[in-house]
Structures are given as structure tokens and as C-alpha cells.
Amino acid sequence: MNIFNYELKINLKSSLYYLLGMIALTSLYLTFFPSFSKDTSAFINLLEGFPPEFQNAFGIDLKNILSIMGFYAFILFYILLISSIQGMNLGVSILSKEERDKTADFLMTKPVTRSKILISKLGASITIVLITNLLFYLVSYMSINLIIEDTFSFKVFTLLHLSVFLVEMIFLSIGFFIGVFLKKVKSTISISLAVVFSFFAIGAFAVNASDDKMRYLTPFKYFDTNYILKNGTYELSYLVVGIVLIILCLVGSYFIYVNKDIDSV
Amino acid sequence: MASNIIEMKNLTKYYGKARGIIDITFNIKEGEIFGFIGPNGAGKSTTIRTLLNLIHPTSGESTIFGLDTTKYPAKIAEEVGYIPSEIFYYDNMKVKELLKYSASFYKKDSKKRMAELVDIMELDVNRKIRDLSLGNKKKVSIIQGLMHEPRLVILDEPTSGLDPLMQQRFFDLIMEENKKGTTVLFSSHILNEVQKISTRVGIVKEGKLIKLEDMNTLREKTYKRVLIESSTPIDDNYFNIKGTKDFKTVDDKLSFLYSGDINLLTNKLSTLKVHDLLIEDPDLEDIFMHYYVREE
Numbered sequence: 147m148n149i150f151n152y153e154l155k156i157n158l159k160s161s162l163y164y165l166l167g168m169i170a171l172t173s174l175y176l177t178f179f180p181s182f183s184k185d186t187s188a189f190i191n192l193l194e195g196f197p198p199e200f201q202n203a204f205g206i207d208l209k210n211i212l213s214i215m216g217f218y219a220f221i222l223f224y225i226l227l228i229s230s231i232q233g234m235n236l237g238v239s240i241l242s243k244e245e246r247d248k249t250a251d252f253l254m255t256k257p258v259t260r261s262k263i264l265i266s267k268l269g270a271s272i273t274i275v276l277i278t279n280l281l282f283y284l285v286s287y288m289s290i291n292l293i294i295e296d297t298f299s300f301k302v303f304t305l306l307h308l309s310v311f312l313v314e315m316i317f318l319s320i321g322f323f324i325g326v327f328l329k330k331v332k333s334t335i336s337i338s339l340a341v342v343f344s345f346f347a348i349g350a351f352a353v354n355a356s357d358d359k360m361r362y363l364t365p366f367k368y369f370d371t372n373y374i375l376k377n378g379t380y381e382l383s384y385l386v387v388g389i390v391l392i393i394l395c396l397v398g399s400y401f402i403y404v405n406k407d408i409d410s411v
Numbered sequence: 412m413a414s415n416i417i418e419m420k421n422l423t424k425y426y427g428k429a430r431g432i433i434d435i436t437f438n439i440k441e442g443e444i445f446g447f448i449g450p451n452g453a454g455k456s457t458t459i460r461t462l463l464n465l466i467h468p469t470s471g472e473s474t475i476f477g478l479d480t481t482k483y484p485a486k487i488a489e490e491v492g493y494i495p496s497e498i499f500y501y502d503n504m505k506v507k508e509l510l511k512y513s514a515s516f517y518k519k520d521s522k523k524r525m526a527e528l529v530d531i532m533e534l535d536v537n538r539k540i541r542d543l544s545l546g547n548k549k550k551v552s553i554i555q556g557l558m559h560e561p562r563l564v565i566l567d568e569p570t571s572g573l574d575p576l577m578q579q580r581f582f583d584l585i586m587e588e589n590k591k592g593t594t595v596l597f598s599s600h601i602l603n604e605v606q607k608i609s610t611r612v613g614i615v616k617e618g619k620l621i622k623l624e625d626m627n628t629l630r631e632k633t634y635k636r637v638l639i640e641s642s643t644p645i646d647d648n649y650f651n652i653k654g655t656k657d658f659k660t661v662d663d664k665l666s667f668l669y670s671g672d673i674n675l676l677t678n679k680l681s682t683l684k685v686h687d688l689l690i691e692d693p694d695l696e697d698i699f700m701h702y703y704v705r706e707e
Contacts, residue, residue: 148512148515148516152512156503247499247501247502248497248499249499249500249501250465251465251493251495251499252499252500252513252555254463254464254465255463255465255488255491255493256488256513256516256517257485257486257488257489257516257517257518258485258488258516259484259485262485405467407426407465407466407467408460408465408466409466410456410457410460
């Protein structure tokens, strides 16, 4: 538990900054909703001025945006980006920092197996992701009830949040996989941003592509909010692909980490 | 007869095509202070890192306490203390936090020994790691490497950054641990340092172990390098006495290695007009060039 506790302690603080950012963004957007819903035609007219590709790329859906959950899904489109960066960066840095800061020699000459190091670090990362997501879920639920008078589906609200958690888990796993290859990288955040924005850009193309299969290429499109709003469930095939991706990345990281050489400092 | 603490059999490591170590085979017995010497880049650290399972051997095998180092590294580490040449710790930690974190990996309660070592090393445990000088970081390393009272201590160039007084204190500490039965593997490129405490040495060059020798035998071969600056022209054969080799003359300076009777040398010197005279321990390169390469 010592590695787990240590990692939890040093990583929780920066995760709380992400959480505060997400809460601030969500609350700010939510306060706009009552005025939008009062003057719907002006709002829709404004949005219709944008080309459909632009609307798609930025997560604007004219059919749903005037309902509170539709509007909320639009907010989560951006929250997803922030939480993905958080997950990715956590995954990339938590393993690679030992080699970057040259502390790997210290840790790996202690009586602890590499698999235990990996599992402790993964456990700490998942715990952090869980804590931030759970707190965000609770605070969002409270603020939505405070700001909005309309009723909304608790199930859809929960499914939307759970999809944010799952996408963050996918990015955490991809980050873990990338992290085991990195040796002396100076800045993990630049790698994390590059990877996340690449997938985000693929997502913007995928949503405008005629072929639905493009969606498999980016975790950002595994959980289609329109589908969730309409059907109150996830699309099974994408959910399975997401989970398989998590498992592959984590199992791959394990085998590479256990067998890799730690270079001399 | 003492049992082997470390055994290496044809241990080989290549980094891609680059040579690390080739066919290293030797054993270290319980209670020994084994000096592992060779110039930088010879493969000392590679050997040590392979033993610690930080890197994986290309071929060959090694055991510590009879356990395969690639299969049971964590079990082995319970009774090994490692003090590396370069020290890196978590910069944001205070010294006491780092030592506590280090102690948390071991089953033994090491608080008492930790406090003793902190006293001996005169270390302020309330300082942050990032504010420590190289010498103080080294002290942290020594404490974390010894506080769990390991059966085997592995030292990789441990004295760099320590002032002479601290070096002596460190050697005393190692000798004291050794008296309690601790086995020591001590790697260094400074022969003098190894000579001080080792009972046996292994010499490694270009990835290969070229010699295993008792310290006593090595001491018998203690050549000195003699440098003479003189205004008297010195005949080429003037110093051709028993125990000299490797003559070099540059202008009015003469240098050679000498292992014979020192009085014979002073007699010879007394007839010359000497401007400057230097008699010093040869460096490792000299030793390799003249003790071993020619013998083989």
C-alpha cells in the first residue's frame, strides 16, 4: 500500500485543479441555460447560422440543445476533453516520471516486484479518476438542481457522466501504455495534449464522415450523446471496443514494464 | 567454508549490438569485501544493474543468496542494500520522509538503525531532498542502503561527492558492517580506494573479467610511478635496475614504474641533480597496461 498511498497523495492535488476547472465550466454554462430556454427562437437562429459540419464538430445538436439534458450533453462535450487530458496525463506521467526523475533505481531496488509497482500506480490512478468523477457527478447534480427548474432523467444524467468516466479510463490506459515506452521525456503534458487533441480532431472528422465506422477510431465518439438521450443506453459495440482497448493497453503495459531495462542514469 | 552469496555464470549483456558485459563468471563468498575495479565504461555498473534486475541479461545466469536474480528480485532485495554512484530521489520529499518511505518497503523495523546512521552521518533530516548538496544526498543514500541491516551491500562508486573525512567515516561504517557478517560488493575505478578495504578484487576491462586476485597478491605488485626532472643528462640505462619498467623520456623528464627496493632508487637519485621528483601510485590504466595485459 505504500506506493499506492504515496502516488495518491502527490497526484490528488493536481487532479483537484482539474475538478475545480470542470465544476466552474459546468456551473457557468448551466447559468446560461435559463436565458437560452426563454428565448429559444433567437438562440436557434444563431446556432443555425453555423454550418452543420461546424455544429457537429463542436457537439451542437439543434434537436436536443433546448432540453436540459441536451444542453448538458453539449457541456459534457468539453468536460470530456478536459477529463481526457487529465486521464491521459496521469497515465503517461505516473510510470514515466520514475525514469525521467531517475528515481526508478531507488524504487526498483526495494523489495517490491515490478508488477506490484505497476498495480499500485494503476490503482492510485483509477482511484483518483474515480474520486474526481464522483465529486464532479455529485456537484453537477446539485448545481443542475439549483439552477434549473425543469425535471430531467436521472438515468440519462448518470449515463452521460459514466461515459465521461469511461472515456477518461480509456485515455488513462492509453497514457499508461505510452508511459512505459518513455524514458527521459521532459514534459508529459505536451505528449498528453498532442495525443488527446489528435483523437479529438479525428472525432470532428468522424462525426461528419458518411461512414459510421470512423467512430471506432476515437474514444471521443464511443458514447454518442444523441443515442444516449434518445435510447437511455449505450451502443454495445462501441462500449465493448472501449473496454477491450482498456484491457489491451493495460495488459500490454504490464508485459513491457515487467521486462524492460532501466537505463543507467 | 563460507558459502557463496553471489554467483555469476557466463553473465552477458548486450545493449542491442553494443557490448555491455561478456561472459562474466565469478562468485563472492559470505563475509567478503569484494572490490570490483575497472575503468569507466568497463562494465562494472552493467554487472551490478544485472544483479539487481534493473536490466535483463542477454544470456548467462546469476544468483544472490542462491536465488535466481531474474526470478526473485524482490525477495533478494529484502536483504540487499544498494548505494548507487549517482543519487536521485523524490525532490519534494524531506529527508525523513524519504527514509520513512524507504523503510516502508522492508518487513524489518529499521527505525533504530536509521537514527544511529543519521547520527553517524551528521545529516539534517528536516531538509528537502532538492536542497541537499551532492555529499548530503550521498549520505541519504548510504543511510537508506544500510538501515535495514542487509546481508549484502552493493556499492557502485559510492564515495564520489564525499569529502575525505566522510569517505573515511563511510569506510569505517562498511568495515563495521562487514565485521557483523555483511558481504560487500564494492565497485570503483579508484584502485587506492578499493585497496583500503577489499579482501579480494575482480578486474574488469572492456566488458570482460580479466583477473580475480587476492588483495595481498595485488599489494605485492604495488608499483609506484616515478617522475624525475633533472638537469643532468640521464643515460638510458641508468635506471635499468631490478623492478623498473615502462620508461618514458620527454625533454629532461623521465618517468618509469618501480617495484623494487626503494633504497636502491634513492642511491641512484643521489648522484643526479634533481629539480623535481614525484613518486605516486599509478592510475588504473597503468595497472592494466603493465600488470595484466603483458601477463596475458
